[in-house]
Every structure is written in C-alpha cells, then in structure tokens.
Amino acid sequence: MSWLRGVRAEVVHESVRRTGGVPEATVGRLPLYLRALTPLHDQGITNIASEELAALAGVRSTQLRKDLSHLGSYGVRGVGYDVDLLAAQIAQELGLTQEWPVVIVGMGNLGRALASYGGFSGRGFRIVALADDDPAVVGTRVEGLTVSTLADLATAGPTVAIGVITTPAPAAQAVADQLVAMGVRSILNFAPGHLTVPDEVDVRGVDLATELQILAFHEQRRLLAVPTSGQVPSEDREVAG
Amino acid sequence: MSWLRGVRAEVVHESVRRTGGVPEATVGRLPLYLRALTPLHDQGITNIASEELAALAGVRSTQLRKDLSHLGSYGVRGVGYDVDLLAAQIAQELGLTQEWPVVIVGMGNLGRALASYGGFSGRGFRIVALADDDPAVVGTRVEGLTVSTLADLATAGPTVAIGVITTPAPAAQAVADQLVAMGVRSILNFAPGHLTVPDEVDVRGVDLATELQILAFHEQRRLLAVPTSGQVPSEDREVAG
DNA sequence: ATGACTTTGTGAAGGCTTGCACAAAGTCGA
DNA sequence: TCGACTTTGTGCAAGCCTTCACAAAGTCAT
Ligand SMILES: NC(=O)c1ccc[n+]([C@@H]2O[C@H](COP(=O)([O-])OP(=O)(O)OC[C@H]3O[C@@H](n4cnc5c(N)ncnc54)[C@H](O)[C@@H]3O)[C@@H](O)[C@H]2O)c1
Ligand SMILES: NC(=O)c1ccc[n+]([C@@H]2O[C@H](COP(=O)([O-])OP(=O)(O)OC[C@H]3O[C@@H](n4cnc5c(N)ncnc54)[C@H](O)[C@@H]3O)[C@@H](O)[C@H]2O)c1
Numbered sequence: 140m141s142w143l144r145g146v147r148a149e150v151v152h153e154s155v156r157r158t159g160g161v162p163e164a165t166v167g168r169l170p171l172y173l174r175a176l177t178p179l180h181d182q183g184i185t186n187i188a189s190e191e192l193a194a195l196a197g198v199r200s201t202q203l204r205k206d207l208s209h210l211g212s213y214g215v216r217g218v219g220y221d222v223d224l225l226a227a228q229i230a231q232e233l234g235l236t237q238e239w240p241v242v243i244v245g246m247g248n249l250g251r252a253l254a255s256y257g258g259f260s261g262r263g264f265r266i267v268a269l270a271d272d273d274p275a276v277v278g279t280r281v282e283g284l285t286v287s288t289l290a291d292l293a294t295a296g297p298t299v300a301i302g303v304i305t306t307p308a309p310a311a312q313a314v315a316d317q318l319v320a321m322g323v324r325s326i327l328n329f330a331p332g333h334l335t336v337p338d339e340v341d342v343r344g345v346d347l348a349t350e351l352q353i354l355a356f357h358e359q360r361r362l363l364a365v366p367t368s369g370q371v372p373s374e375d376r377e378v379a380g
Numbered sequence: 381m382s383w384l385r386g387v388r389a390e391v392v393h394e395s396v397r398r399t400g401g402v403p404e405a406t407v408g409r410l411p412l413y414l415r416a417l418t419p420l421h422d423q424g425i426t427n428i429a430s431e432e433l434a435a436l437a438g439v440r441s442t443q444l445r446k447d448l449s450h451l452g453s454y455g456v457r458g459v460g461y462d463v464d465l466l467a468a469q470i471a472q473e474l475g476l477t478q479e480w481p482v483v484i485v486g487m488g489n490l491g492r493a494l495a496s497y498g499g500f501s502g503r504g505f506r507i508v509a510l511a512d513d514d515p516a517v518v519g520t521r522v523e524g525l526t527v528s529t530l531a532d533l534a535t536a537g538p539t540v541a542i543g544v545i546t547t548p549a550p551a552a553q554a555v556a557d558q559l560v561a562m563g564v565r566s567i568l569n570f571a572p573g574h575l576t577v578p579d580e581v582d583v584r585g586v587d588l589a590t591e592l593q594i595l596a597f598h599e600q601r602r603l604l605a606v607p608t609s610g611q612v613p614s615e616d617r618e619v620a621g
Numbered sequence: 622a623t624g625a626c627t628t629t630g631t632g633a634a635g636g637c638t639t640g641c642a643c644a645a646a647g648t649c650g651a
Numbered sequence: 652t653c654g655a656c657t658t659t660g661t662g663c664a665a666g667c668c669t670t671c672a673c674a675a676a677g678t679c680a681t
Contacts, residue, residue, distance in 0.1 A: 162638075163637090164637080164638060164639090167590075169593070169597070170587070170589065170590040170593040171574070171590065175573075175574070188657090188658065188659090189658075189659070195574060196574055197574035199639080199640075200658095201641075202638090202639065204658095204660065204661090205638095205639080205640090205660085207659095208660055208661070213659090213660095214658080214659055214660085215646085215647065215648090215659080216645070216646040216647040216659040216660080217646070217656080217657045217658050217659075218647070218648070218658070218659090219657095219658070233593045233596055233597045233600070234597055234599065234600030235593065235596060241592070248492070248496055248497065249497070251489070251493075252489040252490050252492075252493040253588070256489065256490070256588070258588060259592075262589045262592075263596060264589075264592055264596075300599055301592065301596070301599070324599065324602060325596070325599045326595075327588075327592060327595060331415055331499070332415065332416075333412070333416070333437060334438075339602070341598045343591050343594065343595060345586060345588075345591060346411070346415070347568075348411065348499055348500075348503050349411040349415070350584050350586060351480075351482070351500075351504070351505055351568060352410070352411040352414070352476065352503075352504065353407055353408060353474075354566040354582055355474055355475045355480055355505075355542070355566070356410070356473070356475055357407075357566065357582045358475065358542070358566045358582070359474070359475030361565060403668075405667080405668060406668095429628065429629090430628075430629070431628085440669080440670075442669080442670060443668090443669065443670080445628095445630065446630085446668095446669080446670090448629095449629090449631070454629090454630095455628080455629055455630085456628085456629080456676090456678090457627080457628050457629040457630080457675070457676045458627045458628050458629075458676070458677040458678050458679090459627080459628070459629090459677070459678070460628070460629085461629090
C-alpha cells in the first residue's frame with residue numbers, strides 16, 4: 140500500500156470535500172476493487188478499462204462505473220482508469236492513508252493465526268496489542284507482541300481503533316463491552332452470535348458456520364432440482380451427534 | 381444439532397414440497413436465527429415470540445416474521461414459535477438434516493485453525509479430508525486426518541460436497557479448478573481475490589482485509605464528522621511500508 | 622361463551638440497488 | 652481538422668428488500 144502514498148497529495152483536493160453519500164453497497168465493493176488493482180500495479184500496468192477491472196473484481200462493468208461515480212472518480216473516456224490514481228482514490232475514501240491500530244482479543248487457534256497473518260500491515264492496519272484472559276497465555280510473546288489482559292490494555296495500552304474478537308462465543312459480549320469502554324467503536328467479531336453495542340459502535344460479524352450453511356442451502360437446491368444424477372452427500376446414518 | 385433429528389419427520393411433510401422462492405437475503409439470515417435458537421433450546425425454553433428472537437438475532441421482528449413466512453413456517457398467533465420445531469424447519473430448509481462432507485485445502489496457519497475448530501461437526505458439516513501440496517506437510521496427521529494432495533483426493537478420496545480454500549492467493553484459482561474438476565460445486569474461499577468458476581458452482585469469499593476496510597470507512601466517517609474530539613488513529617509517520 | 626389482549630402473517634408503500642440505454646468526451650489515424 | 656471508434660458517466664426504469672400498518676387468529680381470565 141506504500142505505492143499509494145505518492146499520489147495521495149494530488150487526490151486529497153478533489154475528494155476530501157465530498158463527504159457524504161456513498162451507498163453502503165458501494166462501500167462493500169470498494170475493497171474488492173482495491174484488491175484487484177494491487178496486482179495490476181505490481182505488473183506495471185498503468186491503465187485499465189472498467190470492463191476489464193470489473194471482470195477481475197467479479198462485478199459488472201456498469202456497476203463498477205456507477206460505484207466509482209459516487210466517489211467522484213474521473214476516468215478518461217475512451218481510455219479507462221489510471222491504476223495508481225484510482226487505487227489512491229479508493230484507499231483515501233476507505234481511510235487507508237493512515238494505519239489503523241488493531242487489537243486482537245483471544246489468543247487461541249484463530250487469534251494466533253490472525254496475529255501471524257501478514258495481510259494486516261501494508262493494507263492499512265497494524266496489530267498493536269494482543270489480549271487474553273488465560274494466565275497461562277498472558278505474558279507470552281506472539282509475533283513480537285506480549286499478550287496482556289484487556290484490563291491492562293485499558294489502563295496502560297496503546298490507543299486502538301479496531302478490536303478483533305476471537306474468544307469463545309460466551310465471552311464475546313463481555314469482551315465487546317470492555318472494548319467499547321476503552322473507546323473502540325469498530326469491532327470485527329469472529330465468535331458466533333449477535334453482539335449488543337451502543338449505536339455509535341460498528342460491529343461486523345464473520346461466522347464460518349453461517350457461510351457454510353448458505354452454501355449448503357444452494358447445494359441442496361441443486362441436488363433437489365436434479366434428483367437423479369450424481370453425487371449425494373454422506374448419508375444421514377446414525378452418528379455420534 | 382442432534383436435537384433436531386427427533387422432530388424432523390413431522391416437518392418434512394409440510395415443507396418439502398415448497399421448493400422455490402426463498403429470497404437470497406432471507407437465506408443469508410436463516411443461519412442467524414438458527415444460531416439464536418440453539419442456546420434457547422439448551423436453556424429448556426420451548427416457546428419464543430418474534431420480538432424476542434429478533435432481538436437475539438439482531439434484526440427487526442417484522443423482518444424475522446417475513447423471512448419465516450417464506451418458508452411457510454407456522455407460529456401460533458398470540459403465543460409465538462415453538463423453539464425446537466422452528467429450528468428443525470430452518471435446519472431442513474438449509475439442508476442441515478444431512479451432514480455435508482468438507483475438504484480443507486491449504487494446511488497453513490488458517491487451515492490448521494479451521495481443522496481443529498470444533499464448530500463444524502454438530503452443525504451440519506464434517507471435515508472428511510485435508511489437502512496441501514507441500515511435501516513436508518503431506519502425510520502428516522492433523523486432528524485425526526492424514527493430509528494428502530488434491531490429486532490423490534481426486535482419484536482415491538472420499539466424496540466431498542464443499543471445498544474450503546486456505547492457500548495463499550496465487551494458488552487459489554488453481555485449487556478451485558481442481559475442486560471443480562472433482563465435482564465440488566460449493567466453495568468457501570479465504571484467500572483474497574476473485575475466483576472464476578463455471579456457472580453452476582457457488583463461491584463465497586471471506587476476506588479479512590475487506591471486512592476491516594469497511595470498518596475503517598465508517599470509522600473515518602465518524603472522525604471526520606466530529607473533527608475536534610478524542611482519539612485519533614496512529615499518525616501517518618514514516619513507516620517501513 | 623365472551624371480551625380483552627397478544628402476537629402472527631401479509632398486502633402495500635417506500636427505499637435502496639442494479640442494469641439499461643445513451644449522450645458526452647476523449648483517442649487515433651489519415 | 653475530421654470522422655470513426657472507444658469508453659466513461661448518468662438519467663431512468665425495473666427489481667429486490669425492508670418497513671409499516673393492520674386484519675386474522677389465537678390465548679386467557681372470568
Ligand atoms: N478456530 C477456528 O477456525 C474458528 C473458525 C471460525 C470461528 N471461530 C470462532 O472464533 C473463536 C475462537 O476460536 P478458537 O478456535 O481460536 O478458540 P480457542 O479456544 O482456541 O481460543 C479462545 C481464546 O480466547 C481466550 N479467552 C476466553 N475468554 C476470554 C476473555 N473473556 N477475554 C480474553 N480472552 C479470552 C482463551 O483463553 C483462548 O485463548 C470462537 O468463538 C470460535 O467459535 C473459530
Ligand atoms: N492466517 C490468517 O489469519 C488469515 C486470515 C485471513 C485470510 N487469510 C488467507 O488465508 C490463506 C492462508 O493463510 P495462512 O496464513 O494459513 O497461510 P500459510 O502460508 O500459513 O498456509 C498456506 C498453506 O497452503 C499450502 N499451499 C500452497 N499452495 C497450495 C496448493 N496449490 N495446493 C494445496 N496447498 C497449497 C501451503 O503449503 C501452506 O501450507 C491466505 O490466502 C491468506 O491470505 C489468512
């Protein structure tokens with residue numbers, strides 16, 4: 140993401156005053172466009188047409204153009220979009236010209252996998268703290284950071300903007316409450332279940348079971364639609380559960 | 381999920397013929413309702429009103445009722461919904477009365493975390509195979525399963541319905557192609573990037589960076605709206621990236 | 622049985638999102 | 652300079668999703 144810094148200055152003037160009015164659906168797709176642009180930059184491609192970029196991102200070109208129009212982005216008619224400039228504009232709109240400090244709470248299997256994941260830094264985020272409440276885990280070092288308790292973080296930790304919850308589900312609400320008390324207003328929750336938070340706090344939930352169940356619904360539909368052919372899931376025989 | 385088996389028989393007659401017409405947005409919320417119902421069952425609660433269940437799931441009660449109306453669910457006016465019966469109906473609609481066989485491809489940090497995650501079995505899914513292409517990993521045992529290559533799975537592995545991709549992004553498309561060639565038509569992709577697959581194949585992508593970037597957008601909006609007060613993200617000073 | 626009360630199920634309205642069609646605005650070769 | 656061609660940006664229409672309002676259908680105390 141460092142390659143975005145260079146062009147940022149030129150971009151600020153154009154779009155900083157254009158505050159409001161980006162539809163939520165568009166916001167959800169901007170990261171996809173940014174994701175598609177990065178390899179283009181790496182390949183040295185400097186210009187791309189909406190048709191092509193849309194294919195890379197998995198959307199229709201008309202939707203891409205409509206989305207970009209909301210952030211006042213100017214491509215060049217007859218030519219396309221400047222890859223670096225477009226990426227810089229999207230990054231600016233998403234607030235990725237600064238690095239957001241992140242805390243991960245719950246250093247279990249998933250929490251450790253996330254902590255050792257390289258995809259944070261360089262994409263607008265930096266893990267600045269790790270937390271757990273298991274005395275056996277607190278104090279250990281993971282990826283160069285010492286695991287502490289949430290309570291300690293609240294009194295003596297670095298400022299954090301985003302909290303990632305990877306504790307078991309029964310602990311998630313209490314953890315969320317503590318994060319909110321610390322001033323965190325953006326939470327990414329991997330524990331299954333709904334979190335109740337004040338209005339000004341933004342929660343996004345990622346639930347593996349939910350995703351698989353949506354896939355299962357469509358899979359079942361396909362099998363029911365053509366009941367004769369092919370593969371059938373493992374039969375529902377007497378199992379442990 | 382075993383507690384759903386008992387009532388299944390009674391439910392089948394009602395809804396099995398009602399094939400079509402569940403809106404996609406509703407399908408996406410059915411897992412949330414199911415997730416909210418499970419603890420209610422565990423607490424011995426046998427009946428619940430839409431208002432209450434909606435609060436647990438994080439949606440409006442009118443939306444819950446509209447959603448349920450699409451699968452022909454009958455609550456009792458003046459009373460509410462039977463917890464076990466409703467859960468069984470939703471599970472049936474989602475195809476969770478059978479166990480879907482799952483393969484995880486890419487036994488790195490994330491793949492191993494998923495493999496050792498208990499939330500699969502008992503929720504309608506079972507991991508039946510693990511794959512990787514690193515000779516140092518192939519042949520090792522993870523959670524009772526021996527890691528094999530995708531090629532070996534294709535010729536001599538168990539039937540799988542759902543593939544989970546946890547390889548690095550550059551390998552994801554090739555892995556998806558192999559899964560499709562094996563007959564897999566449902567893919568959950570954790571690698572960032574768009575997968576191109578035939579029409580009949582269903583892909584859902586989970587991208588950590590995307591989720592964080594959406595949070596960052598709203599976080600930035602809040603900070604811009606009240607530019608005077610409080611916390612500011614870590615300043616954009618000269619960093620490695 | 623009756624009436625007061627509760628809660629579901631749904632038609633209709635409103636809002637958001639997508640996709641179409643096309644004018645606007647540029648490039649490029651001659 | 653001109654005309655053919657390419658590609659963007661957008662008004663508008665269609666479709667999907669959510670929310671409102673309320674009738675329908677039940678419970679429960681008397
Ligand atoms: N492991 C996966 O692949 C996976 C996948 C999807 C979802 N999840 C969900 O993510 C969460 C974590 O999964 P996991 O497999 O890493 O679990 P885990 O048991 O390995 O780790 C949980 C960690 O949270 C810590 N913890 C518990 N209560 C806490 C509290 N109040 N404050 C701080 N830390 C606390 C525990 O000490 C432990 O280290 C679970 O909710 C799980 O459902 C996990
Ligand atoms: N680790 C995380 O917390 C995290 C979070 C979000 C997304 N992701 C994404 O998930 C993916 C995996 O992340 P990770 O941290 O586990 O990476 P990792 O490097 O630890 O593991 C990747 C594994 O995939 C295997 N692999 C590579 N090519 C393969 C192929 N063609 N066929 C089969 N196996 C192959 C490798 O041998 C390795 O074991 C990445 O795309 C990453 O962007 C990871």
